[in-house]
Amino acid sequence: MTIDFNNIPEQAQEHFKGGEGTVYIAACAQKDNKIMRVRIPAEASIGMHIHETNSETYMVLQGTARVTMQDGTTETVSAGQVHHCPQGCGHITANAGPEDLILFAMVPEHG
Secondary structure, X not given: OOOOHHHOOOEEEEOHHHOOOEXXXXXXXXXXXXXXXXXXXXXXXXXXXXXXXXXXXXXXXXXXXXXXXXXXXXXXXXXXXXXXXOOOOEEEEXXXXXXXXXXXXXXXXXX
């Protein structure tokens, strides 16, 4: 199955999960999996959310992310690096730079 994000329109999400600004998401949702390209402009973020029934793994394609985990630890994830948030954990993802932060994300359900 080929997913062509060039042909999937972005959906604007203001204050996504309680975050700052507007986040843009192009998504392919299947029964047990979401595959997304996420664009987070400068000074925007995805708010704290817990992955109760799923996990999230994303690769930074462009820019730099500042990720704050539920326990308060913070890490920086740059282009070419991967962040993983396991089931039962929570995180915030914020754009830490001046250019758009672009992520390729997969969120599988764990039943």
